[in-house]
Amino acid sequence: MVPLEPILVSVGLMFVIGLSCLMVKRDMVRILIGVEILFNAANLCFIALSTQVPGFVDPYAHSMVMMAIVLDGTVIAVGLAMVMNVYKHYKTIDIRKLRRLKW
């Protein structure tokens, strides 16, 4: 069995990194990278918890994470397509220029 605590601590750290990346970054591509870090943290948590069954590693979590990776990839792809469209309109991918929609 792999010790669980270090992995859970790193999952927490990755969540903090991802969320702060969403909050402070200006570049839209970097924001998408922040989303990807969040997804990877959650997937890592899944994999870490699947090793905690004594004797074997549960394949159910692995199939779940495989599917989740595919879904993350598609979400990020759609996001990148939107970034391209933003670039066409604004000639920049700075999120702070996109302030025309007010609350």
Place this chain on the structure above:
Amino acid sequence: MVEVISQGINLPLPLLVLLIGGLTSLMVGLLSERIGVARLREVWMIIVSSATIISIYYLNQSVQKAGVIVISVWGQLPPFGGCFEIDTLSIFMSGSVAVLGFLVAIYSISYMEKESRLTEFYTLMTFMMAGMTGVVMAGDLFTLFVFWELMGLSSYVLVAFLKSRWGPIEAGFKYLVMSATAGAFLILSMSIIYGMTGTLNFAAIADSLRGAPTSPWIMALFSTLVVGFGVKSAIVPLHTWLPDAHPEAPSPISAMLSGIVIETGLYALARVLFLTFDPTMLKLPIAFLAVLTMTLANVMALLQSDIKRLLAYSSIAQVGYMLVGLAAGTAYGFMGLFLHVFNHSMMKGMAFLASGSIVHETGTRDINSLRGIGKMMPVTSISLFIALLGLGGVPGTNGFISKYHLFSAAFGSGLGWLGIMGVLNSALSMAYYIRIMQVLLGSPKEGFKANEAPILMLTVTMAMAVIIVILGIWPAPLISFASSASQSLVEGLSTYIGAVLG
């Protein structure tokens, strides 16, 4: 009492119809461009959505006979593989999805006729319906997540569909980033559930987690679940994407998003929270969120001058009313919740479709410059009028019936202050509905001209107005259906668990 289908590769019939319909809709679109037959895609979309309604009708008959139907996807028996678990509640929700989808499909024939890329539009709409049907029929979190993302992906693209303008793209990106973050929180909550129980099957989760003593992990699970499902269902601290995304989408899609997509999020929240926790534990936090959601959304809606944005804020307020039913936690409260889901899908769908007709004809969404539109577009205005009365909860419309049940459920379960807050908010919401009505009835400015909407759009809005009034005067059949749906969730919990675990 339980029917288990586990041979070969299986999908529930409505889902199969929608997925195959979505895949073939691409080919049909290509064909209609090649051989030059106009409107083939639209006809195909209507065939698919009406076939979905028919297949839900047949599925309903077998569900009524069997109680709960368990369908395992790849021939593995649950709880080890993915499965669909269909009870009356799933039928109720998927029926709402299919009915609204059918009406919106008819409406978008004439609304979208000047746009290009219609093949993509109808394909994405079919897949969005497929995603929602899958979410409400899923029997484990894994299946739910896959269809959740299918619904999400289609709706991101549909929000940003009119990409020649800046608004939809900005709103779509905002929606995507917030929803994807929520998706990450959803996977985290799933991993916590997996770590605690070793499975993701709803029945097995309910069997082992319900009534577990409160621990930090349980609290972490609760908060990640609320964040994960709450962003899609626009609960207030997480709502900021909605007032941008819903108005910027094309109007039929606004009707779908406000009418049923956020309610699907609410369904998933209600189902998973109810299966994982004891309702007494949920009461206070959810009641707090409900009050926050409806108060803030109503106050914000008062300040809007854009008609579709106002309706979007009103959707958030309606989500707040629905949360009242979840906070009550009784079968009666859930009955109010799901009744309001269907009624809201009719009222808000219709309000968006009618205001979409107005926007389509006049080209502006500013309320003040629409003064006197009631004289130019009488039929659309009458149906919008009925929808607004229903949203405000005036007796004689179906909005009154479901709000009455929601608030009396709050009183019945010892949350009297929540019921009072709900009634006060409902009165406050009337203020901005009356503002729109005043604009509709006012006298037009000089030189302001608009034509009545095309006949197909009028038919759809009038049909929905008739449904609203009929269900307001004679609500008994819908109430008994919603009540059996909520009983299959609350009192049929042991059947639901027993269907998988035996």
